[in-house]
Amino acid sequence: MNFFINVTLNGISSGMIFAAMALALVLIYRATRIVNFAQGAMGMFTSFVAYSLLQQKVGYWEAFAAALAIGMVLGVVVERIFIRPLHGKAELNPVIVTIGLLIVFEGIAGTIWGSTNRGFSPPFSQTGLRVGRTSIAFSHFDLFIVASVIILMAVMLVLFRFTRAGLRMRAAAFAPETARLLGVRVGRVLTLGWALAAVAGSLAGLLVAPTTAFGPLYMDFYLVYGFTAAVVGGLDSPVGALVGGLITGLGVSYVGGYLGSSLEPLGALALLMVVLMARPEGIFARTAARRV
Amino acid sequence: MLEVEGVSVQYGAVRALEDVSLTAEVGAITTILGANGAGKTTLLRAMSGLVHPRRGTIRFDGRVLTGRSVEQVVRAGIAHVPEGRGVIEELTVEENLRLGSLILGSRSAQKAVIAEVLELFPPLRDARNRYASSLSGGERQMLAIARALASRPKALLLDEPSLGLAPIVTARLMAVLRELSRSASLTIILVEQNARSALSIAQSAVVLNLGRVVAADTASSLAADTNLRHHYLGF
Numbered sequence A: 001m002n003f004f005i006n007v008t009l010n011g012i013s014s015g016m017i018f019a020a021m022a023l024a025l026v027l028i029y030r031a032t033r034i035v036n037f038a039q040g041a042m043g044m045f046t047s048f049v050a051y052s053l054l055q056q057k058v059g060y061w062e063a064f065a066a067a068l069a070i071g072m073v074l075g076v077v078v079e080r081i082f083i084r085p086l087h088g089k090a091e092l093n094p095v096i097v098t099i100g101l102l103i104v105f106e107g108i109a110g111t112i113w114g115s116t117n118r119g120f121s122p123p124f125s126q127t128g129l130r131v132g133r134t135s136i137a138f139s140h141f142d143l144f145i146v147a148s149v150i151i152l153m154a155v156m157l158v159l160f161r162f163t164r165a166g167l168r169m170r171a172a173a174f175a176p177e178t179a180r181l182l183g184v185r186v187g188r189v190l191t192l193g194w195a196l197a198a199v200a201g202s203l204a205g206l207l208v209a210p211t212t213a214f215g216p217l218y219m220d221f222y223l224v225y226g227f228t229a230a231v232v233g234g235l236d237s238p239v240g241a242l243v244g245g246l247i248t249g250l251g252v253s254y255v256g257g258y259l260g261s262s263l264e265p266l267g268a269l270a271l272l273m274v275v276l277m278a279r280p281e282g283i284f285a286r287t288a289a290r291r292v
Numbered sequence B: 001m002l003e004v005e006g007v008s009v010q011y012g013a014v015r016a017l018e019d020v021s022l023t024a025e026v027g028a029i030t031t032i033l034g035a036n037g038a039g040k041t042t043l044l045r046a047m048s049g050l051v052h053p054r055r056g057t058i059r060f061d062g063r064v065l066t067g068r069s070v071e072q073v074v075r076a077g078i079a080h081v082p083e084g085r086g087v088i089e090e091l092t093v094e095e096n097l098r099l100g101s102l103i104l105g106s107r108s109a110q111k112a113v114i115a116e117v118l119e120l121f122p123p124l125r126d127a128r129n130r131y132a133s134s135l136s137g138g139e140r141q142m143l144a145i146a147r148a149l150a151s152r153p154k155a156l157l158l159d160e161p162s163l164g165l166a167p168i169v170t171a172r173l174m175a176v177l178r179e180l181s182r183s184a185s186l187t188i189i190l191v192e193q194n195a196r197s198a199l200s201i202a203q204s205a206v207v208l209n210l211g212r213v214v215a216a217d218t219a220s221s222l223a224a225d226t227n228l229r230h231h232y233l234g235f
Helices: A002-032 A039-055 A060-086 A092-113 A140-162 A164-174 A176-181 A186-211 A220-233 A238-259 A261-278 B040-047 B070-075 B093-104 B107-120 B122-126 B137-149 B167-183 B195-201 B219-224 B226-233
Strands: A128-131 A134-139 B002-011 B014-024 B029-033 B055-060 B078-081 B155-159 B187-191 B204-209 B212-218
Touching: A002 A039, A002 A134, A002 A140, A002 A164, A002 A186, A002 A220, A002 A238, A039 A060, A039 A092, A039 A186, A039 A220, A060 A092, A060 A186, A134 A140, A140 A164, A140 A186, A140 A238, A164 A176, A164 A186, A164 B093, A176 A186, A176 B070, A186 A220, A220 A238, A220 A261, A238 A261, B002 B040, B014 B029, B014 B040, B014 B055, B014 B187, B014 B204, B014 B212, B029 B040, B029 B167, B029 B195, B040 B078, B040 B155, B040 B187, B070 B078, B078 B137, B093 B107, B093 B137, B107 B122, B107 B137, B122 B137, B137 B155, B137 B167, B167 B187, B167 B195, B195 B219, B195 B226, B204 B219, B204 B226, B212 B219, B212 B226, B219 B226
Parallel strands: B029 B187, B029 B204, B078 B155, B155 B187
Antiparallel strands: A128 A134, B002 B014, B002 B055, B204 B212
16 A cells, blocks of 8 residues: 555656646647657756756756746747748658757757766755655655646646737637737747747756756656657647646556556556547547647 | 739639729728639738738738738738638637737727627627637627727728628628728728628629629629629629
8 A cells, every 4th residue: 555655656746747748748739730859858958057057056946947047048949940940841840850959959968968877966855755654755856846847837827828928829829820810920929839838848857857867868758758648638738738747647657666667668658559549639639630 | 991903812823813903991891792712812811911912012091011911911900800700719708809909009908999899799798708619600700800890900801701690690790890880980891702781781892703803883883783793793
């Protein structure tokens, strides 16, 4: 029973990270119908910037804020320079470009910081909290993960529901031509979407960094998990991203806990296949058809 | 005043419009008639900047619109209600209206204009918090027009507003449009398949056939021309 609880807690904490990653993918997918394969690598890159700042004795929170801000700028730059010119071209082109960017970012990070794995020091203790006399598999850092992703989701929700920028973003995502006819500058709105997605991706990167061998490739599996979560949730629903993240996190954690941790990626792929076969539009999807 | 002068539009090898000219007066309804594929929708799309003509100019109140982006044309005061209603189903009625009013800038101006257009279409007032996907065809058309009016346009371009509506709903809609063109001194351009009802409310009319203007006159004299009606308008 104890083991089950611990595996569940572990699943919730990693599920929240998957949710952040999935949210990043969803924000871009629903506005542009592009799956950004470079999302994980972008988060990796900004986390390395945070790592460098931490090495320079900059405080964690300053480095944290800087990574999110740089992530935002990176999202804008990627959209403007690499994605925008492909608008109206074959659908596959931007997808190939994001795969190219994945390789480029990992290559640049390897060149700057080397490809050996390092340790990224966490802002909070990673030893399990104590409940009574037993220690559970949930630390202050896990608490930080859950809280920061909830805050991220809440901020996005408020932004989308209650601000003019959010209304413009929703309109542009659902009906780009109608939005333009109403004066929405869809190009700007798409850029904003990439910026917000990059913030979510950077947050995921920062949250994963202390829990893993920190090197240029550390986000690769998280891209797969985040993608699984996004598909489970329907690829175009932020709420779906959260639920999909939790389902994927729990699924992967149970597979790892009961069948062995080397099977975790396979567990995610199995989940992906089951969802695609049983309910290809995902749990929260609005549209029935999907091209990726 | 909206002036179209010698406009030609080409889609690849297909000529959609050839040397089309027309003038739409302020405070009047100008209707564009013709069969399917005559180029009516293309003409509206050229006016709102969705397609760019190969030749010719479009002027609004003396300012040249050709070459401008859709977003700039809206800000010049031209609201385009596309065919098929174009309400955003995933947004509520009020959100659709707010979206239309965003270019006004100030929040108080937006509130005021939304209250105004809801006054104009009472069924929408009761449905303001419902998703647009739950609206009937007639309500959707009202919402699409109300949303266009929420940008306080000087000209309103309507693409087949009566499509798929019951005759009684169409009649009510036409009455609202006539009222709007009079009271709000709005320039209305009405593209219609339903030539009979369009001619009944319009002051002037242009008939397109295969991308060319075949007749342009006052609505009443076009309606009286039996030959033309038989040939191009089907009634």
